[in-house]
Amino acid sequence: MVILGKLVKGICMWKTVVLISIVLTTVIGGMLFWQWKAYSKQNDSINVPAEKVEQEITVKSSGNELNITQKITGITAKKEYKIIKPESLFRFSCMNKNNDPCNSSKESSLTIIPDQNELIFEYTIPTAQKNKAYLLEKWTAIVPEVTITRSTIIIVDTVNRSGTWAAGAEMKGFKEMDLIDYYYFEAAGTAPSLYWQSKHLEKADGSTGFIQFYSGAKLNNKFYMKELDALNHYPFVTVILTDQHIEQTSRGILILKPNIKEESLKRKLIQYYYEKKFKSLPSDQQWVLDVLTSYSANLPAETTKGKEVLLELKSKLSEDELKHFIGLINKSPNLITIKELDNYISNLRGLSTSFFVYNSETPNSIVPLYFYDSRKVKINGHNVDGIKVLYEEGKSLFPFIKTMKALDYQAEVLEDKETILLVKGTNTYRFFLNRNIFIYNEDDYGLLERPLSTINGSIYISKQWIETLFKVSIDEEEKEIILSDEN
Numbered sequence: 001m002v003i004l005g006k007l008v009k010g011i012c013m014w015k016t017v018v019l020i021s022i023v024l025t026t027v028i029g030g031m032l033f034w035q036w037k038a039y040s041k042q043n044d045s046i047n048v049p050a051e052k053v054e055q056e057i058t059v060k061s062s063g064n065e066l067n068i069t070q071k072i073t074g075i076t077a078k079k080e081y082k083i084i085k086p087e088s089l090f091r092f093s094c095m096n097k098n099n100d101p102c103n104s105s106k107e108s109s110l111t112i113i114p115d116q117n118e119l120i121f122e123y124t125i126p127t128a129q130k131n132k133a134y135l136l137e138k139w140t141a142i143v144p145e146v147t148i149t150r151s152t153i154i155i156v157d158t159v160n161r162s163g164t165w166a167a168g169a170e171m172k173g174f175k176e177m178d179l180i181d182y183y184y185f186e187a188a189g190t191a192p193s194l195y196w197q198s199k200h201l202e203k204a205d206g207s208t209g210f211i212q213f214y215s216g217a218k219l220n221n222k223f224y225m226k227e228l229d230a231l232n233h234y235p236f237v238t239v240i241l242t243d244q245h246i247e248q249t250s251r252g253i254l255i256l257k258p259n260i261k262e263e264s265l266k267r268k269l270i271q272y273y274y275e276k277k278f279k280s281l282p283s284d285q286q287w288v289l290d291v292l293t294s295y296s297a298n299l300p301a302e303t304t305k306g307k308e309v310l311l312e313l314k315s316k317l318s319e320d321e322l323k324h325f326i327g328l329i330n331k332s333p334n335l336i337t338i339k340e341l342d343n344y345i346s347n348l349r350g351l352s353t354s355f356f357v358y359n360s361e362t363p364n365s366i367v368p369l370y371f372y373d374s375r376k377v378k379i380n381g382h383n384v385d386g387i388k389v390l391y392e393e394g395k396s397l398f399p400f401i402k403t404m405k406a407l408d409y410q411a412e413v414l415e416d417k418e419t420i421l422l423v424k425g426t427n428t429y430r431f432f433l434n435r436n437i438f439i440y441n442e443d444d445y446g447l448l449e450r451p452l453s454t455i456n457g458s459i460y461i462s463k464q465w466i467e468t469l470f471k472v473s474i475d476e477e478e479k480e481i482i483l484s485d486e487n
Contacts, residue, residue, distance in 0.1 A: 290305075379403070
């Protein structure tokens with residue numbers, strides 16, 4: 001009976017363990033499935049391209065405000081969209097094309113669920129009559145989930161007809177009627193900035209077809225600049241020459257003083273071009289724009305860092321190489337990065353460089369332009385990571401400490417920061433950064449030149465001195481550089 005009881009008890013415990021295991025497996029499996037589903041949903045939302053839509057914006061002047069209707073066409077019905085409303089928009093409302101209020105989520109009135117393929121926003125923007133000019137920048141509602149491919153802007157002005165409207169977009173039509181002025185603009189992408197001033201402006205085409213000039217005086221061809229011809233894919237820009245507003249750069253608009261000198265105007269136009277080549281550059285990297293602008297405009301650089309970088313480029317690259325480098329930037333239809341500037345230079349020589357990257361990380365000093373060999377380095381039969389062979393004035397330079405350690409030397413920089421000690425077996429070497437001698441096993445040896453040099457904070461030794469002083473053979477093959485210790 002005791003044995004039977006223990007047997008029954010053991011079976012019950014075994015069933016309990018199995019049951020618990022099944023429950024835990026089910027729970028864990030359910031949690032993993034839920035997490036994977038959530039991840040997949042999130043990942044899908046990242047990978048799905050944004051919907052492409054168009055918008056038509058109508059602006060009507062009315063007393064001390066603008067009444068604006070923004071119609072977005074091409075969205076997906078029954079899909080949830082979050083709307084970003086700038087603080088400058090008042091009396092904001094959303095409706096469908098039947099003038100019925102938009103359906104919104106319970107959590108937020110700015111989360112819209114359209115029942116058609118169109119959204120219509122209506123709102124007002126206050127304007128003070130005493131203002132002699134104003135610039136509208138964040139003046140439309142934004143739907144982050146969509147990509148706006150085309151914006152048309154219609155301005156109907158019945159109040160401020162003595163003034164002039166301009167936009168950072170091409171003006172396709174203007175009609176002055178008995179009671180209203182009618183403007184029609186078209187832009188690729190999102191809505192450009194809008195500008196109005198009380199004084200009349202004359203419009204004339206610029207030098208490229210993508211530059212539209214407005215001025216209080218009659219314009220002529222003095223704005224033609226041959227340097228602009230080399231700037232491929234120049235983005236459309238409206239240049240407003242006026243004393244009614246402070247100088248300012250906005251989306252598609254450059255507001256400049258009417259008495260601006262031709263050289264200054266050329267610099268502004270070329271810098272605007274390069275600003276649009278980069279997604280964004282922090283304030284301590286504006287020297288990049290200065291370098292590209294100054295070279296393309298054939299004008300002196302304005303910033304200290306820009307002057308140093310441009311001088312370094314001119315000293316290390318030939319004029320043809322520099323022109324080719326700028327040409328590669330200008331021909332790119334896409335946004336570029338600091339790293340891509342280095343890639344363009346690297347392609348010129350077939351060697352790697354991090355010139356622009358290093359200088360972007362050290363805004364207050366100049367890092368010289370050097371090229372690195374991208375081939376792998378093999379030492380005594382082993383591939384060695386972290387050794388970049390540098391080229392300077394036709395010489396191959398190896399990072400001294402890393403290379404000697406890979407050759408089985410003990411290597412260290414002593415406390416004086418000027419002496420490097422090498423030890424291998426019973427042999428010792430002492431090298432000095434600023435002296436043309438080295439000490440081998442306590443005997444001094446004079447050299448015709450210093451064997452070591454400091455570049456970008458690292459110590460280098462030339463291929464010649466490695467082979468001569470340490471009896472190391474160096475063979476350069478197509479894909480690798482091979483060092484072999486002959487001792």
